[in-house]
Amino acid sequence: MSEPLLEVRSLVVEFEGPGGKFRALDGVDLEIRPGESVGLVGESGCGKTTLARVILGLDRPSHGSVVFRSERGSEGLGMVWQDPSASLNPRWTIGRSVGEPARIHRKKIDVDALLTEVGLDPSLGCRYPHELSGGQRQRAAIARALSLRPDLLLCDEPTAALDLSIQSQILNLIREEQRRLGFSVLYISHDLPTVRFLCDRIVVLYLGKVVEEGPAEEVYAAPRHPYARMLLDSVPSLERVGELPIGGFGEAGSRPHRGCVFAPRCPWADDRCREVPPAPTREPHRVDCWHPLG
Ligand SMILES: Nc1ncnc2c1ncn2[C@@H]1O[C@H](COP(=O)(O)OP(=O)(O)O)[C@@H](O)[C@H]1O
Ligand SMILES: [Mg+2]
Structure with missing residues (x-):
């Protein structure tokens, strides 16, 4: 078997809460292999976003380690948040936001081709986020996250704020892009059926601890x-x-x-x-x- 692309070991993240320190993550182990899609499920507050933030380097581990084995460092990591405005500046055109990671990393990309790839008309590149529908904005956020061809795409409930009919379109887009480009996925959701649709493996998190982990079909059919x-x-x-x-x-x-x-x-x-x-x-x-x- 190939080496894990992402290796999270005994991860503890402590925050200051109203009643003193508490552990948002309490000894989490997680591996993601190249090309693998892993679903992280659990109710609100169980630590899912905190795990994504630690992988991105936005929160620091209190104990334990996160190793991301991409030769391209942060360029190898793409992120799609629940709220597309987290990655689309409201004062910038869609094209500028989508092209921003490439500009920062001094890479040449074809923004029109990227927009087409995620199912958007390239003419939308000149528009502002508020001129797009919620689904179109999330497509643009995905285009941005995939612009540098990441090795790992982190998705934190990217469909939670969308209408049901749009949700499945976005899920299909992520799945098709993953099949075509071969990146690994960490897909965060509180919804097991969604994760089963998209993922090879499911990790169930409860109050900062992994309580079950296994092949998606198996966990879904017989939790x-x-x-x-x-x-x-x-x-x-x-x-x-x-x-x-x-x-x-x-x-x-x-x-x-x-x-x-x-x-x-x-x-x-x-x-x-x-x-x-x-x-x-x-x-x-x-x-x-x-x-x-x-
Ligand atoms: N920066 C922070 N400071 C204090 N508490 C936090 C911070 N970030 C998250 N938390 C708390 O940590 C717990 C896990 O949060 P989070 O990772 O956002 O959960 P989820 O994404 O599963 O809903 C929650 O109790 C949340 O209130
Ligand atoms: Mg969250």
């Missing part, structure tokens, strides 16, 4: 961690109704000091879960749980 099951069950599906123990899953709450992070919400939690952090099992794929499903 082993109760939290992964809960994420899937929040997607309406007839087959899943009636499989839950009485009482169901609890509300997201504060972080417990010991034991399993998910224990306060887990219908299967017992004394051991509340006291002792779960030891990961690896077969058929990784799950950190004392009572894995299936």
Whole structure:
């Protein structure tokens, strides 16, 4: 197997919160291989954006390491944010924003060809962001992120603010570009079906910890961690109704000091879960749980 393009080891990121220091990420390991697409899923606040920011060098690890093995350094990294205005300056034309990374890195690119590639008419290059639709703006943000032909594209919920019909167009665009250009993807979402569509592998994050990780089809078809099951069950599906123990899953709450992070919400939690952090099992794929499903 080839060396990982991205290697995240025992990553801890601490922030100052209202009640003192807390860990937004707490011992995260993650590898992404060349050409691989990995989906990072979890509810709001579990640390997804923080992980993307650390990979980009915008936040610093408190402990642990992030190694990005691209010979081209930061040029090898592309980023698509949920809000396209994070990468499109409102006072600049679309063409100028798309061409900006190339200008900074003194590279020659064909902005018209890039716009065409992402499904935009090149004439939109002379327009300003507010003159485009939300979907068109996100296409332009993708053109910018792909302009230097990154080895790894980070996507942080790029469809979350778009209408449903537009969401699938953007997902298709990312998938087609990945197949054509062969870059790796880290796709962040709170939505498992989306990630399954796009990704080879799924990593499930809960309150700063990876609780399950495995091939996308396997995690989707047979989630082993109760939290992964809960994420899937929040997607309406007839087959899943009636499989839950009485009482169901609890509300997201504060972080417990010991034991399993998910224990306060887990219908299967017992004394051991509340006291002792779960030891990961690896077969058929990784799950950190004392009572894995299936
Ligand atoms: N700069 C910061 N300072 C303090 N707390 C932060 C900062 N950035 C993120 N957080 C907190 O860290 C946790 C994880 O945030 P985030 O990574 O944005 O989660 P997600 O993207 O999964 O919604 C949240 O509780 C958030 O409030
Ligand atoms: Mg986020």
